[in-house]
Amino acid sequence: MARKVLLNNVEHKALRVITTRSAALGDDVMSAIVVPAEFRSVQACYPIVFQKQADTGQFLPLALFGFEARENLFLTESGWDANYIPLSIERLPFLIGGQRATQQVAPPQLVVHIDLDSPRISWTEGEPVFLEYGGTTEYLNRASALLHSLHAGLEATPAFVDALLGLDLLESFVIDIDLKDGSRNRLAGFYTVHEERLRALDGTAIVSLYARGFLEPLYMVLASTVHFRDLIDRRNRRL
Amino acid sequence: MSSQVKRVVIVGGGSAGWLTAGVIAADHRSPQAPGLEVTLVESPGVSPIGVGEGTWPSMRDTLRRIGVSETDFIRECDAAFKQGSKFVGWSRGEAEHYYHPFSLPQGYTEANLVTSWLQRHASTPYAELVSSQPQLCERGRAPKQVTTPEYAAVANYAYHLDAGKFGQFLQRHCTARLGVRHVVDHVARIEAADNGDIAALLTAAQGRIEGDLFIDCTGFASLLLGQHYGVPLHSVQPLLFNDSALAVQVPYAAADAPIASHTIATARQAGWIWDIGLQTRRGVGHVYSSAHMSDAEAESVLRNYVAEGAAAKDVASLAPRKLSFRPGYRQTLWQRNCVAVGLAAGFVEPLEASALALVEFSAAMISDQLPATRASMDIVAARFNDAFRYRWERAVEFLKLHYLLSARTDSPYWREHRTSASVPPRLAELVALWRQQPPSRYDFFRIEEIFPSASYHYVLYGMGFRPEAAAFPERPDNAALAERFFGEAAALATSMLAGLPANRALLNHLQSYRLQRI
Numbered sequence: 001m002a003r004k005v006l007l008n009n010v011e012h013k014a015l016r017v018i019t020t021r022s023a024a025l026g027d028d029v030m031s032a033i034v035v036p037a038e039f040r041s042v043q044a045c046y047p048i049v050f051q052k053q054a055d056t057g058q059f060l061p062l063a064l065f066g067f068e069a070r071e072n073l074f075l076t077e078s079g080w081d082a083n084y085i086p087l088s089i090e091r092l093p094f095l096i097g098g099q100r101a102t103q104q105v106a107p108p109q110l111v112v113h114i115d116l117d118s119p120r121i122s123w124t125e126g127e128p129v130f131l132e133y134g135g136t137t138e139y140l141n142r143a144s145a146l147l148h149s150l151h152a153g154l155e156a157t158p159a160f161v162d163a164l165l166g167l168d169l170l171e172s173f174v175i176d177i178d179l180k181d182g183s184r185n186r187l188a189g190f191y192t193v194h195e196e197r198l199r200a201l202d203g204t205a206i207v208s209l210y211a212r213g214f215l216e217p218l219y220m221v222l223a224s225t226v227h228f229r230d231l232i233d234r235r236n237r238r239l
Numbered sequence: 240m241s242s243q244v245k246r247v248v249i250v251g252g253g254s255a256g257w258l259t260a261g262v263i264a265a266d267h268r269s270p271q272a273p274g275l276e277v278t279l280v281e282s283p284g285v286s287p288i289g290v291g292e293g294t295w296p297s298m299r300d301t302l303r304r305i306g307v308s309e310t311d312f313i314r315e316c317d318a319a320f321k322q323g324s325k326f327v328g329w330s331r332g333e334a335e336h337y338y339h340p341f342s343l344p345q346g347y348t349e350a351n352l353v354t355s356w357l358q359r360h361a362s363t364p365y366a367e368l369v370s371s372q373p374q375l376c377e378r379g380r381a382p383k384q385v386t387t388p389e390y391a392a393v394a395n396y397a398y399h400l401d402a403g404k405f406g407q408f409l410q411r412h413c414t415a416r417l418g419v420r421h422v423v424d425h426v427a428r429i430e431a432a433d434n435g436d437i438a439a440l441l442t443a444a445q446g447r448i449e450g451d452l453f454i455d456c457t458g459f460a461s462l463l464l465g466q467h468y469g470v471p472l473h474s475v476q477p478l479l480f481n482d483s484a485l486a487v488q489v490p491y492a493a494a495d496a497p498i499a500s501h502t503i504a505t506a507r508q509a510g511w512i513w514d515i516g517l518q519t520r521r522g523v524g525h526v527y528s529s530a531h532m533s534d535a536e537a538e539s540v541l542r543n544y545v546a547e548g549a550a551a552k553d554v555a556s557l558a559p560r561k562l563s564f565r566p567g568y569r570q571t572l573w574q575r576n577c578v579a580v581g582l583a584a585g586f587v588e589p590l591e592a593s594a595l596a597l598v599e600f601s602a603a604m605i606s607d608q609l610p611a612t613r614a615s616m617d618i619v620a621a622r623f624n625d626a627f628r629y630r631w632e633r634a635v636e637f638l639k640l641h642y643l644l645s646a647r648t649d650s651p652y653w654r655e656h657r658t659s660a661s662v663p664p665r666l667a668e669l670v671a672l673w674r675q676q677p678p679s680r681y682d683f684f685r686i687e688e689i690f691p692s693a694s695y696h697y698v699l700y701g702m703g704f705r706p707e708a709a710a711f712p713e714r715p716d717n718a719a720l721a722e723r724f725f726g727e728a729a730a731l732a733t734s735m736l737a738g739l740p741a742n743r744a745l746l747n748h749l750q751s752y753r754l755q756r757i
Binding site for chain 2: 052053054055056057058059165170171172191
């Protein structure tokens with residue numbers, strides 16, 4: 001079980017984080033949640049799809065790294081073979097926690113927590129989190145910035161998804177993947193943007209999407225689908 | 240005279256009236272082309288009867304057709320999922336039970352399941368061998384997951400609902416979204432045209448309301464078809480004795496008490512007790528024959544039942560609502576330019592929850608076959624009458640089957656239910672035939688049968704009916720095939736039990752999250 005605790009420079013003064021990428025460090029994931037603000041970077045590397053969360057039934061966008069559970073086709077002997085890693089992966093083992101001030105009226109402060117059970121935690125190797133006298137390292141400053149971007153992105157995602165659903169712009173899809181060994185695999189349970197309906201939107205709807213900043217991420221999703229070819233190639237190369 | 244049918248006037252604002260209005264308006268009106276004018280007139284202060292808190296899976300199609308969101312419907316109508324019925328005490332009057340689930344037997348159309356069941360699995364109840372659904376019900380599971388789209392099912396399902404809230408919910412949708420005109424006024428008089436049609440309704444405050452087609456949804460009053468046209472009620476009381484009901488609302492013992500995802504129908508000495516789970520309460524009622532039991536006795540039977548599963552203070556404070564009805568239906572449902580839907584057309588006891596289903600069938604056929612002109616209306620009317628006489632007859636026979644097959648001897652009520660005078664001849668003939676062959680599509684050959692032959696399987700074999708020895712011969716390859724389907728049903732049960740949430744858990748979830756439309 002994850003042990004998530006508030007990060008502090010007393011208990012965790014000497015703590016270090018291993019930043020290399022490998023299955024042993026938990027990078028053997030098939031997908032990761034992405035947020036619209038990073039779609040431009042994500043679409044340069046991975047297909048962006050939507051999936052219903054098992055606990056809420058609500059849609060969230062994901063970057064796909066593989067075709068089955070624990071398959072990350074970007075993971076190689078020498079690390080993660082892509083020039084962008086989504087925020088929700090990059091920020092690990094840190095996470096954001098809400099800490100209420102003593103007065104209940106104040107909004108919760110966003111504070112950095114750390115998962116002490118993460119295989120990335122070390123006391124001997126990796127990036128230091130705190131400086132010798134308790135100050136924060138550049139590494140932690142960057143992780144904290146990632147966390148805040150991710151948090152803001154997750155807060156903004158439901159409005160984006162609702163806008164797509166309101167315009168009937170999501171559709172489910174399946175991809176049959178024929179591999180060079182003759183096997184056929186089916187990827188199902190994901191949703192993507194319905195291109196014809198997007199093209200058929202009237203001016204008012206388009207302007208509204210544009211004004212809310214949703215148009216660009218929408219087209220980023222469309223652009224990202226070219227990477228399915230890349231995923232299949234990566235899978236074939238492993239056969 | 241071949242005037243166009245442009246104005247549909249529905250009289251009565253219960254669930255029958257609003258469902259019919261919704262289906263017709265959704266099919267024949269749009270903001271771009273208003274098309275038909277649909278008006279619903281209802282008297283102020285008439286409270287709906289509120290029968291029919293159980294539905295069939297067809298309700299999912301009907302609600303989708305009307306264009307409502309399933310999440311909204313569930314939230315606003317106190318609705319809960321229903322996966323079928325559990326019959327307790329019907330064959331011997333003990334605690335024995337069987338299920339009539341909504342899912343067809345696995346492989347129903349592809350193999351002779353009955354023979355394989357009898358030859359190799361006779362100790363397993365039929366429904367539990369051929370369907371995964373009884374297990375889902377026994378374990379209190381919902382028929383779908385939080386990720387299942389609206390109206391889609393993992394296991395086939397319908398709803399339990401609060402009929403009063405349902406009427407109001409449909410009213411809001413019909414008036415706000417479908418352009419149905421809502422007139423709240425007393426109908427003082429019905430104005431006849433020279434040809435015998437209904438020309439208009441004269442209302443107390445808002446004058447004449449003209450129409451081309453009038454739909455009578457006025458409940459037992461049957462204001463247009465029964466009173467104005469004098470079409471008599473064809474009584475089925477000689478076949479189905481129940482004519483009274485006492486209904487109560489029972490709170491759950493605890494806020495997190497399980498919600499049954501099936502109707503529980505428990506046989507009693509002179510009738511039976513329905514028990515349906517809504518989100519916030521149970522609806523429980525005793526339906527009985529007044530010729531066989533006094534109201535006071537019936538009330539004590541009901542209280543005893545409720546006392547088994549509720550706190551004593553809740554039982555003491557119950558105030559049962561009495562409902563009397565003449566079981567029967569009108570053999571002419573569509574007369575001239577007037578058609579009756581719902582209780583105005585007929586009502587037999589709530590067993591198998593056919594009341595709202597018949598409303599849906601009626602609304603769908605009226606809307607699908609809506610005559611464009613008065614001249615074609617008589618053709619449609621004749622077909623409608625034929626279709627619904629057939630459906631009422633089949634419904635009566637199917638309900639009768641539940642009593643006919645009983646082995647109970649503990650009261651005159653049960654014994655009289657098996658006298659030949661109380662059994663429709665067609666049913667007697669079918670039961671004789673079913674001793675040598677299972678119910679099939681040859682017995683129920685219409686496209687839209689009200690109860691499919693599979694329902695007869697569940698009831699027959701659930702009630703303990705067995706064919707004559709050596710009946711139902713098997714094809715040589717049948718055994719392997721049937722075994723495969725039994726295996727599939729068992730595997731489905733395992734995977735569904737692993738993946739489906741508790742019925743209450745899903746209903747609670749829907750208070751915070753919406754199901755997706757896709």
